[in-house]
Amino acid sequence: MPANPELDAECIRRVIAGERHLFHDLIRPCERSIYLLLLSLLKNEAEAEDAAQETAIKVYLNLHLFRGEAQFRTWVLSIARNEALSRLRKQRIRREESLDAATDDQSGDYTPAILTSWREVPTEALEQKELGTLLRKAIEGLPEIYRNIVLLRDIEEMDIRETATALGISEGAVKVRLHRARAMLQRELAPQLKAFAPKSKGLLWRRA
């Protein structure tokens, strides 16, 4: 979803000025990102949906506080993240990884899966449920600090800066984690995805 700061700003101004119904249009382009980020943090669909609704309401109530320093979606996602963190705190869920602690100092020597024949992008295979399931499982299996990055950067296609702002970490940390996450996914997925590679010619993507 291409961001359009001017359009967002105009819409926000009108909502605050009283055209409340426009809030629906404002939040709609963000709702997928909100839900996926919350699902990644809360790991529960019903809870993520409830938190998404709560996030939308908080965004509405705090709209006058948006200063336009970040993109609207980035601001919305940081509200979603705070909502998730406060729920996790309340639940006193003890988890092995802290959400905020940067644990990027572990030596990240990931040996990639070596294979030479899978190069085509089997996008048409996404029509089959198995491929989607495979990808989701691999992403869900990532440690949380990596999963959040992948979700915002690779799934929601936010840029590095937006991802860093939404998660409250540095751009450097985003890059390091993104690299580790992609390496883990490549190692996990490449051998399995080979089965989905199209048999015919017609490469969708080859290195230029």
Added chain:
Amino acid sequence: MRIDCKHVWQHISAYIEGDVDAALRAEIDKHLETCEICSAVLDSTRNVVILMADDRVFELPAGFSQRLHERIDRELQFGGS
């Protein structure tokens, strides 16, 4: 500077992002020309990235959007100003 496979792997993500400087990019490109393994690693990593961006991988629960907007409507109608 000659770089080896491990060195290339370290920069794969940044390479895909276009976030390596010209000199390093040239070195990696040179390496890729002759290294079948690194080419395959690069291609499969890039393929994973492309696949993840497909909206069909993660879908919202059925009715999610409708329920969200109904909730917003309730707030808009009955909430504070």
